[in-house]
Amino acid sequence: MPDTAIDSPEFIQTQKQFAQSIRDPLSSSNDAQFEERRLKIYRELFFNNVEGFVSSAFPVLKEILVDQHDESFWLDLVRQFFVQHQCETPYFLEISEEFLQFLQALMESESDSQLPAYSWQLAHWEWMELHADVADAQTSMLISTLSKEQLLNAKLTLAETAWVCAYEYPVHKISAEMPDPIEAPTYLMVYRNGQDEVGFNELNPLSATLFETVRQQPGVQTSDLLAQLAEHSGLDHNLVVSGGLEILGQWQQLCILYAEY
Amino acid sequence: MTNSHISGAGLGLRRGMLDEMAQLTRNDVDFLEVAPENWIGVGGRYGKAFSEFAERFPFVFHGLSLSIGSPDPLDEAFVRQVKDFMKQHNVLLYSEHLSYCSADGHMYDLMPLPFTEETVQYVSQRIRRVQDILEQPIAMENVSSYVTLPGSMNELSFMQAVLEEADCRMLLDVNNVYVNSINHGFDPEAYIRALPSDRIDYIHIAGHFDEAPDLLVDTHGAEVKDEVWRLLEIAYKQHGVLPTLLERDFNFPELSELQREVNQIKRCQQAQESNSESIYA
Numbered sequence: 001m002p003d004t005a006i007d008s009p010e011f012i013q014t015q016k017q018f019a020q021s022i023r024d025p026l027s028s029s030n031d032a033q034f035e036e037r038r039l040k041i042y043r044e045l046f047f048n049n050v051e052g053f054v055s056s057a058f059p060v061l062k063e064i065l066v067d068q069h070d071e072s073f074w075l076d077l078v079r080q081f082f083v084q085h086q087c088e089t090p091y092f093l094e095i096s097e098e099f100l101q102f103l104q105a106l107m108e109s110e111s112d113s114q115l116p117a118y119s120w121q122l123a124h125w126e127w128m129e130l131h132a133d134v135a136d137a138q139t140s141m142l143i144s145t146l147s148k149e150q151l152l153n154a155k156l157t158l159a160e161t162a163w164v165c166a167y168e169y170p171v172h173k174i175s176a177e178m179p180d181p182i183e184a185p186t187y188l189m190v191y192r193n194g195q196d197e198v199g200f201n202e203l204n205p206l207s208a209t210l211f212e213t214v215r216q217q218p219g220v221q222t223s224d225l226l227a228q229l230a231e232h233s234g235l236d237h238n239l240v241v242s243g244g245l246e247i248l249g250q251w252q253q254l255c256i257l258y259a260e261y
Numbered sequence: 262m263t264n265s266h267i268s269g270a271g272l273g274l275r276r277g278m279l280d281e282m283a284q285l286t287r288n289d290v291d292f293l294e295v296a297p298e299n300w301i302g303v304g305g306r307y308g309k310a311f312s313e314f315a316e317r318f319p320f321v322f323h324g325l326s327l328s329i330g331s332p333d334p335l336d337e338a339f340v341r342q343v344k345d346f347m348k349q350h351n352v353l354l355y356s357e358h359l360s361y362c363s364a365d366g367h368m369y370d371l372m373p374l375p376f377t378e379e380t381v382q383y384v385s386q387r388i389r390r391v392q393d394i395l396e397q398p399i400a401m402e403n404v405s406s407y408v409t410l411p412g413s414m415n416e417l418s419f420m421q422a423v424l425e426e427a428d429c430r431m432l433l434d435v436n437n438v439y440v441n442s443i444n445h446g447f448d449p450e451a452y453i454r455a456l457p458s459d460r461i462d463y464i465h466i467a468g469h470f471d472e473a474p475d476l477l478v479d480t481h482g483a484e485v486k487d488e489v490w491r492l493l494e495i496a497y498k499q500h501g502v503l504p505t506l507l508e509r510d511f512n513f514p515e516l517s518e519l520q521r522e523v524n525q526i527k528r529c530q531q532a533q534e535s536n537s538e539s540i541y542a
Contacts, residue, residue, distance in 0.1 A: 008332065009379055009383075010377075010379075011374075011375040011377050011379050011380045011383070011410075011412070012332045012383075014375045014410050014411055014412075015330070015331075015332050015361060015364055015372070015374070015375065015410070016332055016364050016365070018372060018408075018410060019361075019363075019364035019365070019368060019372060020364075022368065022372070023368070032410070032411060034408045035408070037472075037473075037476065038407045038408045038444075038476065039408065041407045041472065041476075041478060042370075042372070042407060042408070045370055045478075046368055046369070046370045049369055049370050050368075050369060053369070082368075085366070086365055086366030087363075087366045087367040087368075087369075088366065088367065089367065090298055090326030090327075090328075090336060090339045090367060091298050091299075091301065091302065091326070092296075092298055092299055092325075092326075092369065093299070093303065095369065133305055133306070133307075134303045134304065134305055134307055134308075135304055135305065136302050136303060136304035136305075136308060137304055137305075138304075161305075192305055196305050196306040196309070
């Protein structure tokens, strides 16, 4: 890689050095001879600001890491993020996404990581709950409840305010009190309802498939959808239909499913 | 005055104070300010609340992430998102900081620029590019700082040169003038008096923290100090009564406490207006 710092004008080099001395106090020199107490103000303001954004987005992960190690383990992790990860987003709420990217890369590169194996998945879940609250997405309008026959003949579309995530751990149950979950495939649906409240449901694999199928085939007719599902799962057709209608009715009530009849 | 759509005294709108601030009326505050970076692409309850405020109050946008003086490339896609958001909510004024907040990636806080002729050219060319994309001028704010990066100019001459070279507007932060006058040892009154009146769009006022007798920190977390109120009067006398916004970002007091300071801005403006009337009476 070309070293652009050598070619760039002096004022640019000055700026980059100053930024680096804020990011990484331990490995940067104070060439410009700034008064230490003045440099310290920048270092503290910047780091505390970033740490505040990360802590508020991932309170559970932070609490667990502080419990399992200590406060400085957490601060070192955030420092590593601040030093190593080039944040591209200008948006403050998206700093959490930058941290997720950093954490993923870190866990992939470190075979002897001191982070719990579920760390990224837990962080993703914490981010998902925040994302559901602020995402620029529309719920569906609540329509009058359809009879089962009507629903069976309706065409289905999912609103943008519902997401299903698959995890290898029950991330929604992990906490400082329960920091050692048993590995188990977990499907979580997080949604924002018609009153703009965020909630989540644990789904079984069949419901998760139901959700994904409607997401991938907007406008699918309910009877076709449930027939597909019965065929794929090998389960009893009537059971799939009765269970399916029930869960689709619930999603309608949450304003995350639009059923056009 | 170029910005006829705002006048009087304003307050920053923050996500953490939405419920309390919902009770505000135009009798309480004349305009509101937000960082577009906190609201662009935000839906749900926050997005709806913002739309409601934007229908009830005139807004100005005060950006944080433009990083106009950055070694990193200008994020033109972001500038276009700001432009769209301004259109969507009928916001006519966009201000930013004459500083940088990224170098090989965003750092989410403000660093001072080296005051050199080269920097003037570099940053002015970027300001002009932003103004071309937005199809309107932007206002650059004088920022507080705790160190001076190596350079041959002083802060005032740097600011004056950029305003001329970029042909842009200015947001005068009187608290930052005061903070820097202590931190870097200059005369804050002379600084304010030397600014070009016809370029100033509006004023910021805020509290700061006294780290040491010769080192103040611009925290936006305390009430406005007497010295800063005095500088506000001087700014009004020199440049006329300008729309003025109270900044408060940390240590939120009761809304009534902020209202008290907003009212003090209004009184300051009224006193100055009646003074200038009496001159012509």
